[in-house]
Amino acid sequence: MGHDTEIFRHTISVLVDNEFGVLARVVGLFSGRGYNIESLTVAKVDDQDNLSRITIVTSGTLMVIEQIKAQLNRLVPVHKISDLTVEGPSVEREMALVKVICNGEKRVEALRMADIFRARAIDTTETSFIFEVTGVRDKVKAFIALMEPLGSAEVCRTGVVAIRRGTETI
Template identity: 65%
Template sequence: MNALKIPQGSTSHSAYSLRSSLAEGEERRTLAVLVANEAGVLARVIGLFSGRGYNIESLTVAETDHVSRRSRITIVTTGTPAVIEQIKAQLSRMVPVHDVHDLTVEGPSVERELALIKVCGEGDARVEALRLGDVFRAKVVDTTLESFVFELTGAPEKIDAFVELMAPLGLIDVARTGVAAMKRGPEGM
């Protein structure tokens, strides 16, 4: 159940496979990985996951320090605690990796995602979509007589709930950035 008390995947109108429930013993973890910003590093990190059959639910990467040429990769993955520990150990052994943090277990953290959601509708469906957009604090960034595009920022669960509510109102397309996460408090990473 999400914050709106709507079970995930409860609508039969949704064309989107929202986050499925985890298998028994599996956990969802958010990893922050500080790496050298050089060619091929992202491919090596992704190769570690694909080569061992680990799933990546979300991936974001960007340079965060221009002087030292370092990038931050945020990865949301699932697995048993033993698999997660194995992933962290293997990432730590990679040469271009400077630091690996499991934000899920290291204390409170903030996770946000940006999404663009296109809805096509007329009449009551259009009015209802705009009303729900206001409730979720979604910003209309493009509009035509037939459709509009919402911009929504928040926790992944908030975006999941909004997408699910838009499905019966004329949901056309969704583009998501992936999770950006940061530990709360005075420490870095």
């Protein structure tokens, strides 16, 4: 497969004004052009300058990724864009809450798996657990998959947050 047709996964961090409609404009840019969003997280990161950080995990050909970055750059409320996939080493994390309803041996096994994955039981009843698991996307997906046969009833995931390593900042 050539680079012009090969699909790549990129994590893009966007620093924007924290104002009404900005997130809708960013999402609209993606949906209007048929670009895929695998994960999107947003939160206010600077009270003084009233800025939010949007972390978008997207996929496409290298040409599509470049188009996405160029079009994001043209949006007025966008201050800075950082493609964490290509701009040097970064750290990515995702968090999930996983509700598992089980009894007996399955309960023991769920606790054992949680221990292996360093997941925390943050709520427990006689017949259920809610586990919190944090890590790279694949670790979170693996934990969720292992909980399914044990009685996984509900999953809530945050999406990816990411930051560059070292002294460079967005």
